[in-house]
Amino acid sequence: MLMATINSSIVIISLPAIFRGIELNPLEPGNVSYLLWIIMGFLVVSAVLVVTLGRLGDIYGRVKMYNLGFAVFTVFSVLLSVDPFHGGAGAWWLILMRVGQGVGGAMLFANSTAILTDAFPAHQRGMALGINQVSAIAGSFLGLIIGGVLSEWHWRAVFWVSVPIGILGTLWGYRSLVELGERRKAKLDIPGNLAFAVGLTSLLVAITYGIQPYGDHATGWSSPWVLGGIALGVVLLVAFVAIEKRVEHPMVSIDLFRIRAFSLANVAGLMASIGRGGLQFMLIIWLQGIWLPLHGYSYESTPLWAGIYLLPLTIGFLVAGPVSGWLSDRYGARYFSTGGSLLVAATFVLLLAIPVDFDYWMFAVILLLNGIGSGLFTAPNTTAVMNSVPAHERGAASGVRGTVFNSGSSLSIGVFFSLMVVGLANVLPRTLTDGLTGQGVPHQVAADVGNLPPVGSLFASFLGYNPIESLLAPTGTLEHLPAANADTLTGKEFFPNLMSGPFHDGLVIVFLTAAAMMLIAAIASWSAGGKYVHDDSAGEALGRA
Structure with a gap:
């Protein structure tokens, strides 16, 4: 165990x-x-x-x-x-x-x-x-x-x-x-096993994918695939209960x-x-x-x-x-x-x-x-x-x-x-945008990064990556900033202080x-x-x- x-x-x-x-x-x-x-x-x-x-x-x-x-x-x-x-x-x-x-x-x-x-x-x-x-x-x-x-x-x-x-x-x-x-x-009980396995898998996977952004939404809870997966899971688990009541060896x-x-x-x-x-x-x-x-x-x-x-x-x-x-x-x-x-x-x-x-x-x-x-x-x-x-x-x-x-x-x-x-x-986009522009990042780039789904910042922290470096690297902005500003952005205090609130x-x-x-x-x-x-x-x- x-x-x-x-x-x-x-x-x-x-x-x-x-x-x-x-x-x-x-x-x-x-x-x-x-x-x-x-x-x-x-x-x-x-x-x-x-x-x-x-x-x-x-x-x-x-x-x-x-x-x-x-x-x-x-x-x-x-x-x-x-x-x-x-x-x-x-x-x-x-x-x-x-x-x-x-x-x-x-x-x-x-x-x-x-x-x-x-x-x-x-x-x-x-x-x-x-x-x-x-x-x-x-x-x-x-x-x-x-x-x-x-x-x-x-x-x-x-x-x-x-x-x-x-x-x-x-x-x-x-x-x-x-x-x-x-x-x-x-x-x-093959029908019961199949209904349970497919139903629970559909439910768990759909709920997990709810954390990914969908369209303009920060999460995927409005995605038809997520909602459909949850609905399918619930239906099959209800069917599982009905099957178990009827079979000889549930x-x-x-x-x-x-x-x-x-x-x-x-x-x-x-x-x-x-x-x-x-x-x-x-x-x-x-x-x-x-x-x-x-x-x-x-x-x-x-x-x-x-x-x-x-x-x-x-x-x-x-x-x-x-x-x-x-x-x-x-x-x-x-x-x-x-x-x-x-x-x-x-x-x-x-x-x-x-x-x-x-x-x-x-x-x-x-x-x-x-x-x-x-x-x-x-x-x-x-x-x-x-x-x-x-x-x-x-x-x-x-x-x-x-x-x-x-x-x-x-x-x-x-x-x-x-x-x-x-x-x-509700809070991070404005906080991140203001913090980046304060260190010389162009406003449009800062706004684009600030409006990225927050799950990106969470995963970067979760994985032990440097969050600001991960967010700004695809834009190429760090290479064009003064060294002092780039060091501040990718240092150990900027992101933690920005994220605390x-x-x-x-x-x-x-x-x-x-x-x-x-x-x-x-x-x-x-x-x-x-x-x-x-x-x-x-x-x-x-x-x-």
């Missing part, structure tokens, strides 16, 4: 090195899609396939699917590292291999939680699942640091790091894991969602996953685009240092995750998952209370509290989901939980980038939305009820408190 989630974030922080390695500028017109798909390919496939692969685990054996996932993941890690192409072809190779890697990751996601639930009695599952979830969430942040370090050495090392772990894990799994889960013979038993603990814990998990993903992206942009340059770091070095400065978040999670899992075994999930959600919501508000150019100790304390809140929430939430279902449905239930987790991560990109773009669009306006929208999502997660967690363990022998639940 640690390996799978490290790989979901290791590429994010390593993108500048990867694009330099394949000799492609992702900020040039027409290349943004490569950037999105290298990020999204793994996440979308993981989100779409985990339910199917979880159901296959119920039918054919969870350990078999898990071990196969390790092998598939390892093979595609090797293929990623030997990309023989450059430019667009090199990017497509990476995208396709990341999709293949995502299939292996989905096998791990779908079955690891079910295997642990099979292996541990109800009074120990919280601790076991807590450790598993610590691995999952910690991996998403450790990947930022590992990717930053390895990309400083060589971009191919970002993919090689998974290979020895994958080989050892595959061999260990085949030799040591024993099938303990209950299996039931069933046919694969991909997911709709009756599972009648279990209050299962359905509401998944609602809470979705809200928390979206909020957590949005936090990660916004903090990276905040650090790389503003705070680190203002404190003397070069833009090229900001990806590595952003990962290092985010460590308090991981530390908080590592401390709280196992403890909350152990406590939820004794007292149930309600108090811990609800309290954790409320604490995370409070940290989003606290992040708005500090200045954009903050004192690091304040930022670190808020991150630590956020990590503790996430740790308090995640293990009890997962335990609530897995304890609430019959043993023969654990693979499907684990798949649903994995879909919720990975869909939230995918949705966070489209939702929070769009919110930030909306926040910037507009960026904070965007943060207000983003973090208030994230706080609202965490409040919904808290309400759902509380409403899910107290301690609830499905009793397969009696066909009902035990220990509702």
Whole structure:
């Protein structure tokens, strides 16, 4: 699980090195899609396939699917590292291999939680699942640091790091894991699987493409392709529910969602996953685009240092995750998952209370509290989901939980980038135009650059590129300005100082939305009820408190 989630974030922080390695500028017109798909390919496939692969685990054996996932993941890690192409072809190779890697990751996601639930009695599952979830969430942040370090050495090392772990894990799994889960013979629900896969893919891809500009609009939410993709996704997912009610062997038993603990814990998990993903992206942009340059770091070095400065978040999670899992075994999930959600919501508000150019100790304390809140929430939430279902449905239930987790991560990109773009669009054009003309840039050029979609500035900051240099390079203006003005424009203070005000306006929208999502997660967690363990022998639940 640690390996799978490290790989979901290791590429994010390593993108500048990867694009330099394949000799492609992702900020040039027409290349943004490569950037999105290298990020999204793994996440979308993981989100779409985990339910199917979880159901296959119920039918054919969870350990078999898990071990196969390790092998598939390892093979595609090797293929990623030997990309023989450059430019667009090199990017497509990476995208396709990341999709293949995502299939292996989905096998791990779908079955690891079910295997642990099979292996541990109800009074120990919280601790076991807590450790598993610590691995999952910690991996998403450790990947930022590992990717930053390895990309400083060589971009191919970002993919090689998974290979020895994958080989050892595959061999260990085949030799040591024993099938303990209950299996039931069933046919694969092909219509349901197709409706779910195409519907969820269409929905996630359309929402992600909503961050790209369309016509004169800063975002793509008015694009017929985006709106059509969302509509198609909704229709197919509704059709999926109708299919599942009628087929003899459904991909997911709709009756599972009648279990209050299962359905509401998944609602809470979705809200928390979206909020957590949005936090990660916004903090990276905040650090790389503003705070680190203002404190003397070069833009090229900001990806590595952003990962290092985010460590308090991981530390908080590592401390709280196992403890909350152990406590939820004794007292149930309600108090811990609800309290954790409320604490995370409070940290989003606290992040708005500090200045954009903050004192690091304040930022670190808020991150630590956020990590503790996430740790308090995640293990009890997962335990609530897995304890609430019959043993023969654990693979499907684990798949649903994995879909919720990975869909939230995918949705966070489209939702929070769009919110930030909306926040910037009203302020950034005038601020950028005035700032550029103040340094001698011709007014027409400054106005054209100022009116470019804000997503370009965000992606430049996100990738560790020099934003003003990236924006002005295509115009050729820098070459004709006095050296002092050119140095000021491309220095470490001009863009961060220019962006501080507009960026904070965007943060207000983003973090208030994230706080609202965490409040919904808290309400759902509380409403899910107290301690609830499905009793397969009696066909009902035990220990509702």
